[in-house]
């Protein structure tokens with residue numbers, strides 16, 4: 001089974017982000033970057049499928065030079081090779097633009113399965129995978145926790161609201177958007193990193209996909225980013241009075257109906 | 263018979279056939295010895311070279327050799343009675359070297375020690391004295407091994423050992439008896455032959471029994487890696503730690519063959535003593551077994567038949583084994599080497615371990631908390647930020663930066679620094695030093711963390727670091743050396759001890775009651791003033807509940823503990839100080855924390871203290887792994903500390919503190935209070951410095 005895993009490099013979870021002078025993006029010089037979390041789960045799912053059924057795992061990533069470290073990390077965890085799509089204007093592309101680039105690159109590989117993370121930790125559109133499926137004319141499913149191979153294709157487990165799950169069968173090839181937490185991630189090893197050094201990382205640019213009206217070329221963005229802002233700080237600490245018993249009851253009440261988390 | 267007038271009897275000179283027989287027997291004995299010893303030596307020499315090994319400093323090596331081999335100092339110090347018995351056997355052997363040479367020379371009519379000449383006679387008396395001591399010594403050891411039978415010598419009775427003890431006993435007795443018979447008498451001849459045959463039988467037994475240490479251990483001690491728990495660098499692209507025979511270095515193989523199976527390592531091992539599978543002696547003997555079967559060129563995995571991965575990861579890296587071993591075996595590079603092999607190749611699968619690694623791959627601290635938590639804490643405490651103008655960089659560490667209890671310790675230490683007028687600042691960003699991943703054998707992460715921190719420190723032009731965590735101290739000072747030059751660093755016990763005469767005393771500022779009833783709620787105004795400031799230190803962990811649950815050890819327990827640290831008045835002012843492994847055995851710092859603690863009360867000792875201190879169970883990354891099998895190490899230790907009757911347990915490591923906190927939580931109201939030396943000191947600060 002040939003599996004393509006789309007991976008995005010995003011600011012590290014702990015990063016203290018500052019808005020840059022354009023007001024449209026964050027200052028990149030003083031933060032570190034990491035693999036997008038749900039992409040890490042997509043990679044893990046792919047690696048497990050490969051371990052069970054054999055085949056190849058190919059990393060596909062659209063990103064600037066710095067994304068190379070994240071791609072190497074994916075190779076270190078066990079992917080076989082990688083394709084990095086480079087483009088000067090990645091920053092200004094919307095989900096459609098990125099999906100066009102990725103699907104054009106993916107098509108050339110004729111994969112059996114394309115996995116993406118559910119959404120990126122930075123922009124959070126949650127669109128790229130779905131659009132890719134459309135552009136590649138493949139069936140797709142989202143919010144996936146688990147993938148099993150069957151004789152006729154795959155069975156996937158989707159997580160719905162309120163603890164409901166749905167199992168559906170899909171034919172191959174297909175595109176799946178993987179959600180965080182469905183499996184246990186593996187840690188990176190020294191041996192993996194050493195092996196990754198010798199693995200193939202090919203770079204392609206948007207121009208390689210042909211003229212601007214070709215399906216691979218990014219369309220003029222339908223959505224543009226106007227401005228980003230820091231979230232407003234708001235503190236709403238409440239002290240719940242009463243005996244422990246009363247306080248606990250009030251707390252449960254509030255968590256259920258005000259905050260709605262239980 | 264007047265013993266002093268008697269001389270050593272020599273046999274009648276031998277016939278030619280007797281000489282030939284003797285020669286044949288000597289050759290046979292030597293041949294069997296060599297046939298058995300040569301392959302062992304071969305396996306040692308054919309192991310891979312040790313990276314970074316240098317003979318320098320020869321002076322220190324020579325001193326260690328003199329002290330540990332010639333003087334038998336360690337053997338005696340750690341087990342005085344059997345140690346002395348052993349020392350007499352050893353010295354007896356040394357004194358006997360010349361006697362033995364002469365003994366065989368006599369057989370060929372070439373004796374050079376004249377039993378009636380001045381030197382020969384004096385020497386024979388000296389040797390006789392040693393022979394007597396040696397005979398008593400070996401008898402004592404025999405009784406111990408076969409009748410007392412300490413658990414750590416193993417359940418199996420070794421008949422070989424008994425046989426060898428008998429041979430040594432016979433050697434000594436036949437020597438002594440020769441003073442009581444006439445020269446050239448049949449009795450003298452008989453004694454001579456028994457003595458000679460005992461030696462010739464003894465020689466071939468050496469290589470395949472623990473008596474190989476007679477030959478190897480002097481070399482092992484002389485050629486040690488030099489430095490406690492010195493972890494060798496990985497070299498080249500194929501080196502991942504101890505995976506197969508190819509990874510065994512000459513020193514490792516030499517050590518594997520030097521083990522005398524005394525079991526001291528296991529006797530002191532906290533894991534083994536609390537019912538876990540780990541047995542450091544077996545780790546070493548496992549390597550020996552592997553070498554015997556597969557040899558140093560084998561690609562067979564070491565973990566498996568000869569080694570258990572479960573056991574390897576039960577080690578707290580407390581170093582008791584390495585410290586105790588009388589023949590210079592360095593367990594930690596071996597155990598950590600095996601872990602490196604398992605982790606660097608991805609062989610080790612452990613839910614908690616993977617969580618820890620992932621937390622450090624993606625984040626900055628071993629507790630898996632968001633880095634912003636640390637920022638908030640720094641703001642709340644109003645710690646000055648290090649800008650290059652201050653003398654010290656106060657390193658928070660994961661515990662000081664994120665753990666509720668660790669934060670209390672670091673905050674109290676900062677108060678004391680303020681009181682002393684020390685200039686310091688904290689870094690805006692700090693990552694875990696990599697201690698847990700270093701000890702768990704994840705070299706990839708360790709290198710990343712070390713390099714990233716070294717870069718931050720260099721950017722900030724840090725010259726001196728001080729911190730409350732002995733693990734940080736050790737890792738920064740020793741382990742980071744592999745990747746750069748770390749700044750000078752000291753532990754807060756060393757810092758505080760240097761200012762001992764400036765530190766506040768009890769009753770200098772506040773009255774510390776010497777005797778009162780635990781749980782007494784009627785606090786004096788002064789006590790009131792002292793008590794509540796703790797609670798202002800509760801950090802907000804709103805968003806960390808998930809991460810906390812994720813780690814094996816419950817770091818949030820500190821907040822729910824029924825045993826508030828600044829508990830009410832203590833029942834006495836006795837403080838039992840617990841030596842952290844990474845401060846004591848790793849750093850040789852024993853007196854400084856005691857000097858600091860003694861300002862707050864009377865320091866009393868636990869039965870196992872100083873070099874023999876018993877681990878808290880946290881080290882080696884174990885605090886982040888799942889539940890222990892068997893008893894908890896921390897509970898065993900806490901019971902021992904409580905039994906001293908002290909009202910306070912004094913600690914100098916935030917990990918020990920955290921482990922004990924959990925263990926004490928079960929003790930209810932009777933539990934002693936638990937305070938770091940920084941907290942013990944801060945309690946005596948004048949109210950103005952309490953904020």
Ligand code: SF4
Nearest residue numbers: 531577578580581583
């Ligand atoms: S370091 Fe400590 S826990 Fe590990 S084997 Fe040695 S004595 Fe046991």
Ligand code: SF4
Nearest residue numbers: 521522524525527587
């Ligand atoms: S490793 Fe050292 S301490 Fe342990 S049994 Fe062998 S010789 Fe004794």
